[in-house]
Amino acid sequence: MFDNIRSNTQGLANSHTETAKVLKGTVLPILERLHAEIKNKNKELDKGAGKGAKLVDKARNTTQKHVELLGQHSASYESSGGRLAASDDPYVLQRGVYHRLHKQIIEENNNRQDMLSVQNSFSQFEAHVVQTFQDAINQFNQTMANQAEQQRTLYGDVAANTAAIAPNFEWNGFLQRNNGVLIDPNGPPRSMNNVSFPNQNHKSTQPLIAGSLERKGKVIKRYETAFFVVTPSKFMHEFKTDDDFAKDPQPENSLYLPDCTIGALDGVKFQIKGKDSSKGSLGNKFSMTHEYSFHAHTPADAAKWWEVIRSVAGQSSDEMPVSRRTSNEFGDDSAAAARANVQGVPPATAAAHAPTDTSAERAAAGPTQGDLRFASAQQRFYIPSHVHATPVLCQIPYKYFHLSDLPPPFPSLNNIVQD
Template sequence: MSTPTSPTQRSLPRRTATNATDDEAIPDEDSSEVTRLFHERLQAWKHACGYLEDYVTATEKMQQSHGKEYEKVLKTVSNSLKEGHHFDQSLGGVAGMFDNIRSNTQGISNSHYETAKTLKGSVLPIFERLHQEIKNKTKELTKGAGKGSKAVEKARQTSQKHIELLGQHTAAFDSSGGSVKAHEDPYVLQRQVNHRLNKQVMEENSNRDDLIAVQNSFSQFEAHIVKTFQNGFQQFTQVVTMQSEQTRSMYSDMMNSTSRIAPDFEWNSFVRRNNAVLIDPSAPKRTVSSIGFPNQDHRSTQPLIAGSLERKGKMLNKYSTAYYVVTPSKYLHQFNTDDDFAKDPAPEASLYLPDCIIGAVDGPKFNVKGKHAGSKLGGFTSHEYAFRAHTPQDAHRWHEIISEVVGQSSGEKPESTPSSPQEKKRVSSMGSTAESGEERTAEEKEAAHLKEEESEKA
């Protein structure tokens, strides 16, 4: 045996997470708020485009019925815009464009049938296609960022459920003196919380990227809408100005009013009004290492010793490497890796050490025998684990930590098989019975020998 080491020397080097910040595991925010805002804004643009479609359609009808039908055209734009608060009310924007349309429409008195035909076949489809583009953009937003917001909420609910479960079992650990079931081991639950938080953060960051992409694309999309407005009115003007000089001058004024709108005028105004709601693209993304949650550093979640060991297989007698941990709950857990994020870190095997026997150390080798904590055969099935550490010093560290919580120790080397407590008791009982039988046989032989001697003397 090596000289006992201090507690600080027992633990092998292992990966640890450093919290850069103390973010909340479940942020108190509505991830769908931005999506709803953009959805409402698209509705506003759709209604604005609808106003223009109505205007061109009504103009086409006016060309059929001349001056008196023009009163119907005026009515289509006489109402205030729906969701009007989304538009800047000062001159130079969309709201000002509609004011100009209303004033000039009043002066148009007659038109021609060919003009109506041209308006219906050439100008109106421009705005109908734009209307459909806005609808498609709304569907894209709902299926993309809207679906991502639902995924974030679902991931947060899953994380919250497992954080609460960890809190329950850390409390159970304290109240039961550290005696818990393998699947309720706070160490395992804490790693499972990390796994779900990683999925949650991935959903949050993915949704954040989607929202930023939507936010950035809206500027270009709205510029496209404004340019389409301008293009539609330009063609509209070319048609109607052919009827008369007066009509031409009035519709030219409408086009000029529309053309004066800067492509980013409404967008810049919208950003200023909603600066507190929109996402700051320069803000850093969330990371699991920056998140803090209840019982994260509870003593039951910190391993007594952890690291990689080699274990000999029973079939091929070859050693394979795995990640092993001895927890304060007195379990020896085997994992494929120490990575909490690749997949849910459930133990591949678990030994409850108070029910096990540990043999002696032989260089870098030592054996542990006991029943798998997850076995359905109860106490009738046991397994022997033949371990090999990287160095003899590492083997002594593992042996010393396990010996403090193991049920029994034996001096047997790894080549011999240490018996489980049940088998040892059974063998001891069988040995006692055999000895008692041998003693009775000896007494009978001695009595028969004395009887023969008495017979010879007689």
């Protein structure tokens, strides 16, 4: 019996030694890989979700600073009687707050999406952990099947209980324990429609008038459409658009209307003479007075803008906007006389000196004392005196001169001789 016990004990010891080798070669590597995956997942959580939370905090701090800045200058508006720098205009600061709130909400929504992605990935990872652990236990159970019946029964019961665990059991328990911390995936994201902040509707942020106007360029003399606004601080700001979210809304031009002069209203046109004060204190010192020409969409719109600007402008004048004259302003029956009357030549005089001689030989003879001369950007020309007939037409200034403005037979190129 003792020999048998010794033999069986030795066999049991050998069996345990062999089982240990099998466990180290099959079960243990599975658990080591799972342990490494859990550590990597923890690092991924720290680097991913943690970084998004820092960006949200940074955006919130930036928004809070600009909200405080709006409150500061809104209070200054009351105490200074509305006299503020263009960059400190509560209207501009309010639009800046909208812009930074928009960026903050984008960061918050991005962080929300990141957190939802992390939550979903952890749900799958928890299922993977449970399934991997189940595989390890099954390997362990197969190894221990060579042990005594009691051990097989014991480890079989452990494997059965382990296999009964659902893949989402741990995750569901985690959700129940941390329901107040995790984000509800069914909740709506934030929107600018339900955002409010201090001084959002302060009277200094509400424009007196706002909308689109056309303004003539300083260099290229053509009208371009932009968004204009007159604020309670008596600034007339020009923006490219009325969009607060695409980019930080900084004025392209800012006119402090109490320092400006507004001209008379001419249909849909009016002019304002003043300095651009949108470049800060240093830029304003070098700013030159300029006449800004505006063009409204309708006479009614022009009247509204003109009345609001006139009510806050420093001065007003009866000067009408300058319009370029064209040949259509002259009547068909007296076109030649009207064109000749640019410098005050009476129509009767121009008609009495109507051209009669169109001799090609006289044109080829070259310029004489009575010839009418004019210049283009590259060449100089003259019209022979036998063509224009009267020296009085030489009073037409060259800067208004055009072939289509001359009475017949002037437009004929055969009568133009290059000097």
